[in-house]
Amino acid sequence: MANSGDSVLEMYLYETNTLLEQLDNIMLAAEQADTLSQDDVNEIFRIMHTLKGSAAMMEYEPLMTIAHRIEDLFYLIRENTMDIVPEQDRPKLFDLLFRSIDYFRDEIGKIEKGEPLSTNIDRFVETINMFIDKIKNDGQVAGSSGEAPSADQAAAQGCRTATVENAPAGYPFALRVFLDEGCGMENLRAFMIVSDVRDSGTQFLYQPEDLESNTARSPEIAENGFTMYFAAENERKAAIPLISDLGFVKTYQEIDAAPAPEAQRDEKQEPAPEATGQTEPQKAAPAAGAEATSGKGSGHQIKQSLISVNLSKLDQLMAVVGEIVITETMVTASPDLRGIEDAKLDNFYKSARQLRKLTDELQDISMSLRMVPVSGTFQKMRRIVRDMGQKLGRKAQLSIIGEDTEIDKTIVDAISDPIMHIVRNSMDHGIEPDEQMRIDAGKNPVGEITLSAQNTGSEVIIKIEDDGMGVDCDAVLRKALRQGLASPDVEYNQREIMNFLMMPGFSTNQEVTEFSGRGVGMDVVKKNVETVGGVVTMTSEKGKGSCTTLKIPLTTAIMDGMEVRVGESIFTIPIQNIRQSFKVTEKDIIHDAMQGEIINKMEEFYPVVRLYNVYGIEPQSTSINDGILVWVESSESSCCLFVDELLGKQQVVIKPLPSYLNNFKIKDAGIAGCTILGDGNISLILDVTNLMDFISGSAGY
CATH class of the missing domain: 3.30.70.1110 (Histidine kinase CheA-like, P2 response regulator-binding domain)
Known part of the structure; x- marks a missing residue:
């Protein structure tokens, strides 16, 4: 019964969150139109009726009470149309609905965390009752109690x-x-x-x-x-x-x-x-399933075309598929096959090719099950723009492009907060505080924030752009100098100045507001995005606006990587971090005063990092002529890794490192995980972002 109870609770939470999203979208569209259509009224009544019944089933009395009173309100509106609500009172109606949505979301959040519900709802109920009484009196509804039948x-x-x-x-x-x-x-x-x-x-x-x-x-x-x-x-x-x-x-x-x-x-x-x-x-x-044999039953079965599945089960499925992929590689690359003539293995190779085809299809299908569109996350930003616009007294609209783009569910959850923070930044720092400033600058009085997503095949690029004031790079540099983040003797370009905005504790706000000024900002965004293997870049033009770009991998379970060898060790470098690989000679290397090595590539200078020095590995050769350089980048940082040999590109299953290794801060040293190769050996997967931070913080690199 415990499992049954958990299942019922999960279904309740899923259903309620879905209904609240529907309600949010209806209200945002209605507020722009300044009215609710009769279909909207009927839909809101239905949603509140369902929320009331669900809360009653789960014995959540406060939620049931609020939903019941909102249902009564819309029963009254449904019976008398929106004409019963005077135009001057419609903003109050919208605010009341938005407040109800927020109330339900807050309480649902408490249920998810196992916290007790708020029982002090008397004032809220009184507010709803007063609004019901007001429209009944103003609309002169005769003989109507304003309540749905109990x-x-x-x-x-x-x-x-x-x-x-x-x-x-x-x-x-x-x-x-x-x-x-x-x-x-x-x-x-x-x-x-x-x-x-x-x-x-x-x-x-x-x-x-x-x-x-x-x-x-x-x-x-x-x-x-x-x-x-x-x-x-x-x-x-x-x-x-x-x-x-x-x-x-x-x-x-x-x-x-x-x-x-x-x-x-x-x-x-x-x-x-x-x-x-x-x-x-x-x-x-x-018997269960007997309905399918009758005409009526068949009709009901068509409705069951979509089911919701617990994410942990999909995680288990991906783990099993990953093991199948690894095992298939180990079988086809078995050392026992060496020395046997290919002619004797024709049937084996034919079956192996078919097995590889099937495992690839299984892998693609299992990955697709975890893929969800970013539309849910993007649509939530409309509410952020609406609420902040009202509180800050700024008019702005949100444009969404590419909301059907799909990403792994865990990644969508991880980037939801970063996107919300960037959108808030656009409203708080970007959009001008009053319309006259925009008019004087030759802009539309209503600011525009554009949220877009694009699938490039290996990653998804999400951009948050605004047409506001842009970033004052001089002010950012002055603040960085005061905080000791910048050196007065160094001349910084715009890209380097923008990077200061993503440093811990950095804020350009002079005073703390509801939305900013606490020093918790883009550094958290950067950290959260990099946790799922993504990168963040920022660009801006003063007076024209700003753009924040997130490059996110499609999934964190399987990735394309380049296998490289350093001595007897094998490393996997994510393909998305590799710009180029090339051979060089000693004469191409520049030595600086600290005995560091630098190379000139495309009119830019990049440090050369010998991986065998970073990880203390015995190299096959120390001569730059015998190895190969792999040019890697993360965010705005780049370097060239010196390795002995490129082994080739391969799709690998990412295996997390044992938790006890966290005590040795191995992730901080640039190791993201590992994968099992076809011959059974282990390859360590490099985290290029952390590797560069580790190198820059280590003496001699």
Whole structure:
């Protein structure tokens, strides 16, 4: 049951978060149009109705109360159209809805963290009630209570008594329960009802019997309800209050095995509409999946084309696929095959090629399961721009390009906060504080922030651009000099000055505001992006605007790498960090005053780093003529790594290092993980960003 409870909670959280995103998008579009269409009103009413029922099922009373009152508000609007809300009050309505969304998100966040819900909602409920009263009075709604019918009222109005011929032996008193239309997760809600009645100590039977485990029952229950069978009438009567108190119950129907004369007279006078066309309740429930054999069942199966899967299961799948890829390579490159004539291995090589094709397809499919569009993250930024625009008194709009671009789910989660911070920076630092400044500069009075994503094949490039004031490089340099980050004797170019913005504790704000000035900024963005193997670059033109670019790998599970050999050791360098590889001679190397080595490439000078010195490896040769240089870069830093030999490009499965190695700060030394080669040997994967930081902080490099 513990696993069942966790499953129900996960479904509740997933459903609620999805509904809140829908609600957010509806309200953002409505605010721009300055009104809600009738379809929007109906959709909001449906969403609030579902949120209320879900919260009631999970026994989250504060959430249920807020959702119920917002539902009452939109019941009133739905019955009287948006004309009931005066134009001057519509911004208040929008603010009330946005506040409700924020309230639900905050409380859902507490549930996810295992924290208790806030119970102090009286003031919020009072605010909603005051708005309901205001529009009722202003709109002069006659005879309207402004409230949707409660579950108790609906049950009382909808209760009918019918008959049943073949009830289970010893359980002649049946109760058919119907749920609210569109409440969602009908099979689990029905099972919650069954559990509540069972907890009261009553013994009974119910159909369908697989409510808890078979989600395919939901359409059937939504249409026909479900049935509970009791041994005594008083037990059925005792169960009715427990059922009718639940917010997602629409009505119930009492069904007797032997109808009393009075019941027959009542039925003649007023037939039960619910009984018409219903499946006979006394019949046993069909086996799981039996619906698919009927025309009606087939229709329901089409709706089940999408399922949600726990991310940990996808992680396990990727781990198994990775092992298959490694094992396939080990089999086809087995040392036991050496010395055997190729002619004798024709069948083996043919099967090996087919196996490689299948493993590649399996790898691609398993990776695609983890890929999700960035649209969810991008759309959330609309709310950030809207809220900050109101608080700062600035008008700005967000344009989104390439929102269907897909990235690994874990990477999307990791870059959500960095993107949000950059968008906030664009609003706080970029967009001019008043419209007149933009007009004087020949710009549109409404600022524009553009959020774009582009898939280049090996990585995704995300850009956050604004047409605001741009960065004052002189001010940044002065601040860097005051903080001791820059040297007064060095002349810095614009790229180097922009890099100061990504240093820890750096902020150009003179005072702390709600959004900035605390010294926690682009350095955190840079760190989070680099954690998933990405890089951050910033460009700006004063008076024209700024652009922050994130280069993100598609996935952190499998990558393309270049295998290189240094002595007897093999390293893997991510392809995305490699610009070029080339041979040089001693005469191409420049020696500086500190005995360091530098090479001129494309009119720029880059340090030469001998990997065998960095990691204390016995090299095959120390002569620059015998090895090869690999030109690597990360963010705005570049260097040339001297290695003995290039072994070739290979797609590798990234294996994390054992946790105890963290005590030796091996990641800080530029080692991101490892991979298993076809011959069973281990190759260490280089983290170019950390490697450059390690080199720059080590004496002699």
